[in-house]
Amino acid sequence: MTAVQKSPAETATDAAVEFRGVSRVFGETRALDGLDLALRRGELLALLGPSGCGKTTALRLLAGFDRPTSGEIRIDGRDVTGVPASKRDTGMVFQAYSLFPTMTAAENVAFGLRMRKVGGAERGRRAAELLELVGLGDRGGSYPHELSGGQQQRVALARALAVRPSVLLLDEPLSALDARVRVQLRDEIRRLQLAEGITTLFVTHDQSEALAVADRVAVLNAGRMEQVDVPQEVYARPATPFVAEFVGVMNTVPVSGGRITPGAAETTQVRPEALLVGAPDGLAGTVLTSTFLGPVTRLVIRTEVGELTADAVTRPGLPAIGEHTTVQISG
């Protein structure tokens, strides 16, 4: 059902970036193990996985900071495997603190153009334009240490975009920011990416971030690709148990005729929000924990078939910890 891998030939025509059988071995560990992945032109693909899964390795291989042990990498159909980072035409936004500290925001943004021998006046114009685009039109003369973390990342984004790269690389650009700024900047990145129509590889370990902004999500585990698909599919129909566990919470229950049935041979996977708490014909259980999450309350309920996690719409009368209740697949 879910296309775990598309064969390179299938996507070669519209692929902006392609990994073909790329492996990277560090000593004894295989950080990447035969990665096949194609980014379509103009899409934002989130590379999602736990730390140490190889996602950062993949990004650094694409940027040219590292060479693959085997396999090849193509940008716009051109093999760039042996091309140095400075000639790859990628724009990268790092985790944090990547702005050049002795240059103003505007000078930072203009740096790539300076390396491309663009004239001073044109550089200034383009830098101002991009700072305007990221909402920092009035901070061009500020030094990085005078900007907040979120502003610094905006400048870094403007800097990466200034050279009109063929692909934008985002290496956990939000991970060092406060929660509120993180969501704000996340949405802004998506808005800019759509407006500029730039092919983007977004590396993150945060599944909610990946699901929120990506056209497609690629889930990586232990150097291998687990699933590549649109967020809705990855969430609703995880291809492997790993994806099911990593992307959100998943209950595995025995079913018969679409109802939880203890002892049934068939099992299925159910998201917490698909479980109905207090269902009349539900399975009996005891509430172990109850976590108020705002609009919903997450309950962990011990039942005959194991501990189940269920999200109930917050309302008066929800069972409290230690109380008995019932639970069933809704609908």
Added chain:
Amino acid sequence: MSSLLDTPTAAPDAPAARPERRWRAALGLLPFALYFLVFLGGPLYFVISGAFTDADGRPTLGNLVASLMSPQYLLAFRQSLLLSAVTAVIGAVFGTFLAQAVLTARPRSPLRRTVSTASGVLAYFGGVPLAFAFIAALGQTGLATAWLRSAGIDLYASGFRIDSLTGLALTYVYFQIPLMVILITPALEGLLPQWREAAENLGASAWSYWRLVALPVLAPAFAGATLVLFGNAFAAYATALALTSGSIPLVPTAIASALSGNVLVGQANVGLALGLDMVVVIAIVMVAYLWLQRRAARWSRR
């Protein structure tokens, strides 16, 4: 004592709300400050007061005038400044390259341990062992001299002497480089890897990265460290004493011979005036150093 740390979690600015407590905490710094005052400030006080009095204890400016006007002292100052400046610049440049070469090795590699410990020993040992090592290497019968001679280069025929200003400079560099390695390593470590990667990603060559990104960041720390090296060489005397037994006119040599009293009565106060001159030179260097330190700190604030 224990009550002083009742609010250990307080933010640095919080104790300001309770000035009396801050005062008591400040007592903890008293031994250190007092020791500094007595054993560094004491000698300095007598240098300064002695510089402004004559042999009979009457106030005078004569000593200072003599220390700045006599041709022999002017020569000593010129030689000292030249020696310090040259060895500071050579030591700073080569020390930075060496520090960077060592930093690119793995953190716990034998190379890094060897260089960092050897830097400590060589930078602070100074003096006597160093002088003897260079006599053994580049003296008349030294090993390096013999090697060079067998390679067709006769150092001594071409006028070289180990107890010359050149020989002294060569020896000074031996402790200037290690001191530079110690001083500049933290600044080099402060160059974040993502700056280099960002520069590369934006199309910069290695040279562009160093010229436009790394060197501007390093500049204040580099200049500050060079000033410390200058002060270090300017203040150094043990090496010169052991290597030349005072045959090269340097300010410390002049002070020592004025103090030894084998010249003229009352010369001791001129020696103290020379000492004051030295302190003034070094004070200027230190003020510049502190100013540069503050600039260097600006980049590291995040």
Added chain:
Amino acid sequence: MTRGRRWRVVVLALAALYFLVPLVASAEFSLRAPGGGYGVANYTRIAEDPVLLSALFTSLRIAVLTAVIVLLLVVPTAVWVRLRFPSLAAVLESATILPIVIPPVVMAAGIAFVQANLGGPVFRALFDSSTSALTPFYVILALPFAYRAVDNGLAAIPLRTLVEAARNLGAGMTTALVRVILPAIRSAVLGAAFLTLALVLGEIVIARILLYTDTFPIAVVETGRSAAGVSVALSLASLLLTWVLLLAVSFVGGRRRRSLRSRPSVRRRTP
């Protein structure tokens, strides 16, 4: 990348050449025997020479005293500054630079003035012997790098957490310092102590000007006038001994440090 490696090799080779030749030459020179050929006579001379031997003991005594006073001054102060006066850290670091650049010869000039012109029981006691006269001022000379070494050691441990944990478990401030902090920065403390040793074994300016001629480095220089081989041998031995001690501390300390360093930090995650 290969071009990047090449400059590194050149720099390291030049450094090795410049720094090793004098040491190798010293070794060769010190092993020369008077009648030609090689032998260890220069190294064994110290055992037969009562002047050198007693000078060595004098200097070792000064070194130990100096190291103890330095550590008593530096460790509590550095801890205190980090815990209570972080804003003063910069001031203290600048202050500890001072003795590097206040010329020992100027210090000696000031002390010599006191020695020549002031009397009284305090000064008489101070200038009574080389140990009592030199130790206080060698402490000043040793303070800068000792402070830096100890402060670097403190920077590498979660100092505040350790102190709070110890105090939470009922330890007094002194106990926390001696039983918790000191072991954690053991290698920095040993490093500072051995560098103090290096300094004392190399200092001749103050001793010479104050006319205390019974210290080891002065004796080495004096011996050099008649027997250069002995001086070179003793210099080399003291230099290498200090270096080996520091290297040992670095290896032992490095092995232990790993477990201490597991506090979280904003470091780039490894891929």
